[in-house]
Amino acid sequence: MWISVVLALTVLPAMFGLSLGFTDLYIKVLVKTLEWAALRIQRAQKVPAVPCHLPNGIIQKGDSSMEEEIVELRRMHPHPLTGGNFTLCDTFYFCKKGIESIVEDQVTQRFTSEELASWNLLTRTNNNFHYISMRVTIIWGLGVFIRYCILLPLRIILAATGLSWLVIGTTLVGILPNSNVKDRISDLLHITCYRICARGLSAKIHYHNKENHPKKGGICVANHTSPIDIVILANDGCYAMVGQVHGGLMGLIQRSMVRSCPHVWFERSEMKDRHAVAKRLRDHVADKTKQPILIFPEGTCINNTSVMMFKKGSFEIGKTIHPVAIKYDPQFGDAFWNSAKYSMVAYLLRMMTSWAIVCNVWYLPPMSQQDGEDAVNFANRVKSAIAHQGGLVDLSWDGGLKRGKVKESYKEAQQKMYSSMISGINLNGSWEVTVD
Amino acid sequence: MGSTNSTLSKIPNAGDLMQETGFSPAHIVRLYDRYKALDKDKKGHLCPQDFGAIKELAMNPIKQVCQEVLDFPSFVRILAHFRPVDKNRPKDPNSPEHINSRSNKLKFIFQLYDQDKDGKISRQELLQVLRTMLEKQVTEEQLESIADRTIQEADLDRDDAISFDEFRKSMEKVNIEHKMSIRFLR
Numbered sequence: 001m002w003i004s005v006v007l008a009l010t011v012l013p014a015m016f017g018l019s020l021g022f023t024d025l026y027i028k029v030l031v032k033t034l035e036w037a038a039l040r041i042q043r044a045q046k047v048p049a050v051p052c053h054l055p056n057g058i059i060q061k062g063d064s065s066m067e068e069e070i071v072e073l074r075r076m077h078p079h080p081l082t083g084g085n086f087t088l089c090d091t092f093y094f095c096k097k098g099i100e101s102i103v104e105d106q107v108t109q110r111f112t113s114e115e116l117a118s119w120n121l122l123t124r125t126n127n128n129f130h131y132i133s134m135r136v137t138i139i140w141g142l143g144v145f146i147r148y149c150i151l152l153p154l155r156i157i158l159a160a161t162g163l164s165w166l167v168i169g170t171t172l173v174g175i176l177p178n179s180n181v182k183d184r185i186s187d188l189l190h191i192t193c194y195r196i197c198a199r200g201l202s203a204k205i206h207y208h209n210k211e212n213h214p215k216k217g218g219i220c221v222a223n224h225t226s227p228i229d230i231v232i233l234a235n236d237g238c239y240a241m242v243g244q245v246h247g248g249l250m251g252l253i254q255r256s257m258v259r260s261c262p263h264v265w266f267e268r269s270e271m272k273d274r275h276a277v278a279k280r281l282r283d284h285v286a287d288k289t290k291q292p293i294l295i296f297p298e299g300t301c302i303n304n305t306s307v308m309m310f311k312k313g314s315f316e317i318g319k320t321i322h323p324v325a326i327k328y329d330p331q332f333g334d335a336f337w338n339s340a341k342y343s344m345v346a347y348l349l350r351m352m353t354s355w356a357i358v359c360n361v362w363y364l365p366p367m368s369q370q371d372g373e374d375a376v377n378f379a380n381r382v383k384s385a386i387a388h389q390g391g392l393v394d395l396s397w398d399g400g401l402k403r404g405k406v407k408e409s410y411k412e413a414q415q416k417m418y419s420s421m422i423s424g425i426n427l428n429g430s431w432e433v434t435v436d
Numbered sequence: 437m438g439s440t441n442s443t444l445s446k447i448p449n450a451g452d453l454m455q456e457t458g459f460s461p462a463h464i465v466r467l468y469d470r471y472k473a474l475d476k477d478k479k480g481h482l483c484p485q486d487f488g489a490i491k492e493l494a495m496n497p498i499k500q501v502c503q504e505v506l507d508f509p510s511f512v513r514i515l516a517h518f519r520p521v522d523k524n525r526p527k528d529p530n531s532p533e534h535i536n537s538r539s540n541k542l543k544f545i546f547q548l549y550d551q552d553k554d555g556k557i558s559r560q561e562l563l564q565v566l567r568t569m570l571e572k573q574v575t576e577e578q579l580e581s582i583a584d585r586t587i588q589e590a591d592l593d594r595d596d597a598i599s600f601d602e603f604r605k606s607m608e609k610v611n612i613e614h615k616m617s618i619r620f621l622r
Binding site (some may be wrong): 095 | 473
């Protein structure tokens with residue numbers, strides 16, 4: 001009985017895109033509670049208020065380039081520096097940089113969860129925060145109870161409902177003959193089910209610039225943090241998904257989804273052939289009746305503090321790109337999927353026992369490849385736009401480095417730069433170094 | 437970084453380490469998390485391959501910093517060389533010099549060059565470091581001439597090698613405290 005009431009209260013509004021305001025109220029209460037907790041913690045620790053997260057790490061890094069640093073080091077050298085310069089103190093720079101990388105490097109830190117400035121009352125984010133007071137502990141205990149005993153079962157039921165309706169519904173819709181009506185029913189079904197799933201995560205999503213929403217026949221690219229990105233984006237429109245065919249439950253969902261509207265699923269073997277992949281995507285995009293395809297060019301999940309290299313494949317198809325920036329608020333729940341650490345199921349459970357998923361989605365104006373611009377530069381341009389909008393760090397490191405090795409060419413580039421400092425000075429002789 | 441829940445109690449000999457290196461409890465915890473994160477295969481110690489996996493380090497011409505197997509105390513001791521010099525820490529004349537004193541920082545770099553630990557940087561050792569830093573970018577002759585010039589400048593007693601004192605003398609004016617220090621933000 002109870003369950004049907006709850007379902008009715010969520011499904012009906014989901015179909016019409018309305019909100020009963022429960023989530024908003026919940027979030028408001030949460031924000032007040034977390035602010036109160038933060039204040040108590042600060043008072044107890046006598047630490048000045050840290051207004052924002054430390055997305056850039058735990059050590060202070062200088063901004064100057066290799067050249068600037070080495071010139072400064074050499075300025076302090078006692079001997080006159082005549083041509084062909086290497087000094088023993090040059091190594092200081094490299095040594096310091098090396099030690100900095102050992103303590104913390106730009107790449108590895110992107111594959112672990114972002115650290116919070118102030119504890120958000122979840123045990124999992126408790127880093128360096130000690131016992132503060134009885135009241136904070138009580139609130140924390142209450143939080144545990146609410147999240148695990150009340151919210152978790154509710155969310156599991158909602159998610160299960162959403163997914164099963166998706167599978168059943170799309171299979172049924174697939175029986176209908178192809179027509180406009182079928183497409184519209186399919187769209188409605190998809191959106192409703194994704195909205196139910198979003199409620200199953202207590203997701204509060206704020207969409208900005210809806211006028212830039214991806215159109216049919218376009219390609220939508222977004223930064224990737226977790227599989228939930230799909231639910232987040234699909235709450236506001238229908239996309240054709242692109243991905244590998246999986247087995248098991250995922251495979252079941254994939255097969256039924258494709259019955260009601262076209263998605264692009266690749267077999268593992270097909271993925272190796274880049275031309276075949278590009279052709280299939282091109283064909284799909286060329287058909288104006290099909291939904292825009294959704295691609296995550298990073299190729300792997302990053303922790304939402306930065307955007308890593310975009311693989312150029314999606315930018316070679318030659319159509320308008322609609323960039324989308326997604327930024328999660330880590331205060332309410334960490335959305336990053338660390339696939340090395342957690343399986344999909346463990347990850348979803350963590351999601352469902354967080355406070356909520358709060359995120360902002362910005363639709364950026366469409367971009368196309370300019371004349372004379374190659375795919376790599378185009379990809380970088382789009383990446384910068386997304387990073388800039390979402391307030392993320394723009395990195396050119398390849399997300400694939402999560403598992404792979406750095407190319408020799410990077411090291412050679414650094415060596416070239418340094419060697420030009422040593423020998424280049426010989427050549428132009430215009431290097432002025434004042435000596436004490 | 438990360439949501440691991442290391443507390444000081446889990447770290448063996450944390451108290452001694454803090455005493456020896458001057459790191460605060462929060463720093464030791466973070467370094468321990470980092471140490472565990474680098475030790476991907478959970479061996480309990482770090483080997484050169486683990487450092488090879490650090491992407492930014494792979495680009496660094498100097499990788500000799502870590503050529504041997506490191507356990508956590510050794511790891512912390514190496515990093516302790518780069519702590520900023522504490523101006524406020526009381527100097528007990530009987531206790532050994534702080535790890536992050538100017539002299540010890542210089543010794544650290546000196547040992548990078550002096551591979552065989554004989555107290556002198558020979559021409560060969562200097563060439564070796566130069567080779568690692570520049571690899572294919574300069575010719576062998578250029579490397580040799582650079583090495584010759586460097587030794588000429590620093591070698592005061594004309595024994596064709598750079599002793600620690602000569603090294604220290606040539607670094608007199610360099611602001612070691614600033615150039616060889618890494619500040620932790622929290």
